[in-house]
Amino acid sequence: MRLVPYAFALLLLPLAPAAAEEAAPGDGPDDGIATFTLANGLEGVVIEDRRAPVVTHMVWYRVGAADDPPGLSGLAHFLEHMMFKGTETLDEGEFSRIVRANGGEDNAFASYDYTGYIQRIASDRLDLVMSMEADRMANLAPSPASAISELDVVIEERRQVVENTPGGVFGEQRRAIQYLNHPYQRPVIGWMHEIERLTLDAAMDFYAEHYGPNNAILIVAGDASVEEVQALAEQHFGPIPPNPNVAERERVAEPPHIAARRLEYRDPRVQNPYVIRSYLTEPRRPADQAEAAALTVLADVLGRGITSVLARELRVEDDFALDTGAFYGDTALDLTTFGIYVIPNPGIPLEEAEARMDAVIERFLEEGPDPDQLERIKTQIRASEIYALDNLGSRARRIGVALTSGLTIEDVRAWPDALEAVTAEEVVAAARAVFRPETSVTGWLLGTGEATGDGPTDIGIGTEILGE
Amino acid sequence: MRLVPYAFALLLLPLAPAAAEEAAPGDGPDDGIATFTLANGLEGVVIEDRRAPVVTHMVWYRVGAADDPPGLSGLAHFLEHMMFKGTETLDEGEFSRIVRANGGEDNAFASYDYTGYIQRIASDRLDLVMSMEADRMANLAPSPASAISELDVVIEERRQVVENTPGGVFGEQRRAIQYLNHPYQRPVIGWMHEIERLTLDAAMDFYAEHYGPNNAILIVAGDASVEEVQALAEQHFGPIPPNPNVAERERVAEPPHIAARRLEYRDPRVQNPYVIRSYLTEPRRPADQAEAAALTVLADVLGRGITSVLARELRVEDDFALDTGAFYGDTALDLTTFGIYVIPNPGIPLEEAEARMDAVIERFLEEGPDPDQLERIKTQIRASEIYALDNLGSRARRIGVALTSGLTIEDVRAWPDALEAVTAEEVVAAARAVFRPETSVTGWLLGTGEATGDGPTDIGIGTEILGE
Numbered sequence: 001m002r003l004v005p006y007a008f009a010l011l012l013l014p015l016a017p018a019a020a021e022e023a024a025p026g027d028g029p030d031d032g033i034a035t036f037t038l039a040n041g042l043e044g045v046v047i048e049d050r051r052a053p054v055v056t057h058m059v060w061y062r063v064g065a066a067d068d069p070p071g072l073s074g075l076a077h078f079l080e081h082m083m084f085k086g087t088e089t090l091d092e093g094e095f096s097r098i099v100r101a102n103g104g105e106d107n108a109f110a111s112y113d114y115t116g117y118i119q120r121i122a123s124d125r126l127d128l129v130m131s132m133e134a135d136r137m138a139n140l141a142p143s144p145a146s147a148i149s150e151l152d153v154v155i156e157e158r159r160q161v162v163e164n165t166p167g168g169v170f171g172e173q174r175r176a177i178q179y180l181n182h183p184y185q186r187p188v189i190g191w192m193h194e195i196e197r198l199t200l201d202a203a204m205d206f207y208a209e210h211y212g213p214n215n216a217i218l219i220v221a222g223d224a225s226v227e228e229v230q231a232l233a234e235q236h237f238g239p240i241p242p243n244p245n246v247a248e249r250e251r252v253a254e255p256p257h258i259a260a261r262r263l264e265y266r267d268p269r270v271q272n273p274y275v276i277r278s279y280l281t282e283p284r285r286p287a288d289q290a291e292a293a294a295l296t297v298l299a300d301v302l303g304r305g306i307t308s309v310l311a312r313e314l315r316v317e318d319d320f321a322l323d324t325g326a327f328y329g330d331t332a333l334d335l336t337t338f339g340i341y342v343i344p345n346p347g348i349p350l351e352e353a354e355a356r357m358d359a360v361i362e363r364f365l366e367e368g369p370d371p372d373q374l375e376r377i378k379t380q381i382r383a384s385e386i387y388a389l390d391n392l393g394s395r396a397r398r399i400g401v402a403l404t405s406g407l408t409i410e411d412v413r414a415w416p417d418a419l420e421a422v423t424a425e426e427v428v429a430a431a432r433a434v435f436r437p438e439t440s441v442t443g444w445l446l447g448t449g450e451a452t453g454d455g456p457t458d459i460g461i462g463t464e465i466l467g468e
Numbered sequence: 469m470r471l472v473p474y475a476f477a478l479l480l481l482p483l484a485p486a487a488a489e490e491a492a493p494g495d496g497p498d499d500g501i502a503t504f505t506l507a508n509g510l511e512g513v514v515i516e517d518r519r520a521p522v523v524t525h526m527v528w529y530r531v532g533a534a535d536d537p538p539g540l541s542g543l544a545h546f547l548e549h550m551m552f553k554g555t556e557t558l559d560e561g562e563f564s565r566i567v568r569a570n571g572g573e574d575n576a577f578a579s580y581d582y583t584g585y586i587q588r589i590a591s592d593r594l595d596l597v598m599s600m601e602a603d604r605m606a607n608l609a610p611s612p613a614s615a616i617s618e619l620d621v622v623i624e625e626r627r628q629v630v631e632n633t634p635g636g637v638f639g640e641q642r643r644a645i646q647y648l649n650h651p652y653q654r655p656v657i658g659w660m661h662e663i664e665r666l667t668l669d670a671a672m673d674f675y676a677e678h679y680g681p682n683n684a685i686l687i688v689a690g691d692a693s694v695e696e697v698q699a700l701a702e703q704h705f706g707p708i709p710p711n712p713n714v715a716e717r718e719r720v721a722e723p724p725h726i727a728a729r730r731l732e733y734r735d736p737r738v739q740n741p742y743v744i745r746s747y748l749t750e751p752r753r754p755a756d757q758a759e760a761a762a763l764t765v766l767a768d769v770l771g772r773g774i775t776s777v778l779a780r781e782l783r784v785e786d787d788f789a790l791d792t793g794a795f796y797g798d799t800a801l802d803l804t805t806f807g808i809y810v811i812p813n814p815g816i817p818l819e820e821a822e823a824r825m826d827a828v829i830e831r832f833l834e835e836g837p838d839p840d841q842l843e844r845i846k847t848q849i850r851a852s853e854i855y856a857l858d859n860l861g862s863r864a865r866r867i868g869v870a871l872t873s874g875l876t877i878e879d880v881r882a883w884p885d886a887l888e889a890v891t892a893e894e895v896v897a898a899a900r901a902v903f904r905p906e907t908s909v910t911g912w913l914l915g916t917g918e919a920t921g922d923g924p925t926d927i928g929i930g931t932e933i934l935g936e
Contacts, residue, residue, distance in 0.1 A: 070538055070651075070720050071718075071719075071720040071721075073649075169726065170727065172723075173648075173726060173727040174727075176645075176648040176649070176723075177644075177645040177648070177729055180641075180644040180645070180653070181541075181644070181653075181654065181659065183538075185648070185649075186649065191649060191723040192723070193721055193723060194720075194721075250539075251539075252538050252539040252662075253539075253661055253662075255640075255644075255659040255660070255661060258637065258641060258733060259638065259641040259642075259731040259732060259733035259911075260731060260732050260733075261645055261729060261730065261731045262729065262730040262731070262732075263727040263728060263729045263730070264727060264728045264730075265726060265727035443727075
């Protein structure tokens with residue numbers, strides 16, 4: 001999801017305006033990124049940066065919730081939890097204890113197209129974390145008891161991240177009808193009734209089918225050279241044979257979307273009703289990122305910040321909405337969504353909010369972007385890209401997401417230029433192409449008149465679950 | 469689907485009013501139904517009826533489109549076609565040629581929960597058709613060339629039964645969002661892009677997984693005793709070993725339905741726009757048919773004939789609608805739907821049609837059924853049941869559908885009494901239970917103003933595909 005990094009970048013922009021004004025170097029041959037591939041298929045990516053004696057060490061697997069077997073949604077995520085439950089030589093929880101005892105931190109995350117493991121630690125401990133990561137790539141051996149108790153943890157996690165928020169529940173229902181056939185219609189964390197059916201056996205079968213060096217990407221960012229990382233990788237991952245069960249991911253495809261869908265969810269906890277509409281569309285494709293770049297800029301033009309089209313018309317010129325926004329999931333292996341939302345001021349019916357939202361889009365399609373605003377947006381994007389270069393963890397992350405979503409390092413490198421090259425005409429063309437009602441789901445999240453207080457509103461569009 | 473048999477029964481009622489007035493005997497211990505089970509698991513059901521020297525011979529498999537592997541929707545139906553393409557000893561098409569050469573007719577059908585094969589032939593040819601049916605249960609061996617050409621036949625069939633009618637396309641889209649997780653969301657015939665991926669190998673894998681005596685029900689109705697049928701079954705099916713791959717069907721379950729859904733489909737071919745709403749609900753359950761019986765009566769009370777609630781208010785008292793109706797899929801292995809629809813007079817907006825439909829239902833929930841109408845409906849149902857007893861093929865069919873949908877012969881026998889026992893209070897209670905907006909899908913089928921002519925309107929609620 002772009003929303004979080006953007007918001008983050010925006011918050012930090014005032015601190016680095018000078019950088020934002022300078023030309024973006026972009027990722028390029030001099031960007032410190034080096035790669036290698038081991039004989040067993042493990043891909044390595046190193047971003048050398050000697051500014052601090054720390055490394056971020058990640059292993060990404062090309063498998064995620066979209067690969068969960070039917071009826072066992074949540075399995076990829078459950079396995080991600082079980083990866084902390086011990087191997088043939090490490091006890092349950094020992095992995096994280098050792099990382100912490102060595103001054104590091106670790107975590108894991110799962111989404112539709114990837115599952116990843118990350119440690120941040122002093123660079124002289126890279127050898128240690130890599131040896132443990134290689135160990136659990138091949139020798140996972142959790143106890144049945146640990147699986148039973150971890151299932152409770154996952155169930156509780158579902159309560160927290162989905163059921164505790166109306167936006168979470170609503171987002172899940174919208175997704176279920178956004179996709180008519182594809183496994184993206186299922187929640188990453190799994191439907192509750194299916195989580196309850198998960199077993200250690202199922203997780204180990206999934207592990208046996210999808211984990212192994214030939215389905216993994218090692219990314220090390222920080223105080224290490226590619227030579228050092230490759231030598232360590234040869235030592236730790238090199239002895240693991242390729243997993244012959246790993247197959248090319250080929251997901252079920254969508255039938256044509258020909259009928260606009262709507263749904264309405266009422267929840268007593270809703271404080272601020274909103275309307276949200278999402279459209280099925282293409283993500284970035286290898287060596288073909290122009291349209292995705294235009295959609296990325298379009299999302300910003302329509303929904304990013306107070307000068308965006310939706311905000312200007314519905315919040316600045318007219319005090320109509322509490323919040324407005326747009327989103328685009330630029331990186332995905334299969335089809336993604338583009339969306340817009342309006343949270344109207346209290347008391348305004350959603351019918352009216354939707355009509356206003358439609359009218360803003362209608363006018364935008366006629367008039368196109370304001371040249372000054374487009375220039376500001378592109379400056380912001382440029383600044384975000386520069387900021388991203390400064391943040392090693394974020395650079396490593398982008399590479400991991402891209403490589404597990406069918407893109408290449410070259411695509412990652414070319415992305416800032418693709419964004420930079422987007423013209424006003426392309427933004428309008430992208431808008432005309434994406435706003436096809438027949439691919440859309442329009443959702444109304446409503447209260448029941450019982451809500452009190454004024455808590456935050458969750459738009460429910462995130463798809464990644466952070467592990468621990 | 470109940471719609472077709474009901475419409476049929478109504479057409480014939482005037483010809484048999486006397487029968488309709490007499491007490492319904494109901495299926496019972498004296499109903500001529502006898503059963504047996506072979507050692508290999510094949511279940512046999514015989515309905516002896518010596519009035520004519522013919523038999524209906526059917527083999528039903530407990531497998532259907534809901535068991536299609538993800539990404540290969542349409543496979544069960546494709547296999548049904550391939551069952552006519554030859555065995556180790558019979559050439560392609562020879563099965564049907566032999567049946568016809570012997571004065572018989574044959575066909576096949578597929579739905580979500582079953583696939584069936586049927587011949588109607590002189591009773592002295594029962595031995596012949598059973599020997600051929602047993603042969604293709606175990607020895608199917610179609611040529612790759614036949615699979616390639618048959619795939620074109622299926623693709624053309626999809627064009628005919630789905631794509632050639634706006635109601636077919638619309639029904640498919642509605643179903644895709646009626647179910648959020650369950651394979652009933654996929655069309656029986658398969659999505660076109662998945663039909664195109666079907667192969668002989670996939671069909672033979674499916675055959676090897678699901679076909680065999682232990683997953684089959686033999687039903688013979690007509691001029692044959694259970695002793696004769698059992699002896700023939702021992703001879704022809706007896707030697708086939710049980711298929712060890714056959715597993716209990718356990719389909720993916722639905723998550724809670726919590727958000728009312730809508731969809732809108734525009735098609736230039738639509739002559740009569742309509743609104744249709746369906747709700748997720750339970751079908752008949754073994755030894756627990758009272759609620760399903762009430763829903764069956766409710767569907768008739770609301771939608772069957774010109775005296776039904778919807779018709780009376782929207783067609784008789786007010787000339788508002790061209791047609792109205794209600795439907796309930798009483799027999800299914802998993803969750804089913806209950807629905808209502810209104811086809812308003814030309815020019816009336818669907819918004820108004822929906823509001824009127826809602827108002828009729830609202831008032832019905834308050835007032836309950838008119839006692840006279842309920843009595844008439846129950847008389848009609850009784851007549852239909854009697855008619856069904858007269859029609860051997862229909863009795864055999866009901867048993868096949870029931871036994872492949874988790875019901876028993878006892879449930880089939882008890883069904884007329886269950887319908888007979890339904891009270892006005894139960895009808896209202898069933899209506900209150902089933903009309904839960906959060907489980908509903910409301911569909912609008914709209915034209916584009918380009919249609920001409922005045923052809924039939926397809927409501928798009930059928931789920932069975934007749935083979936040939």
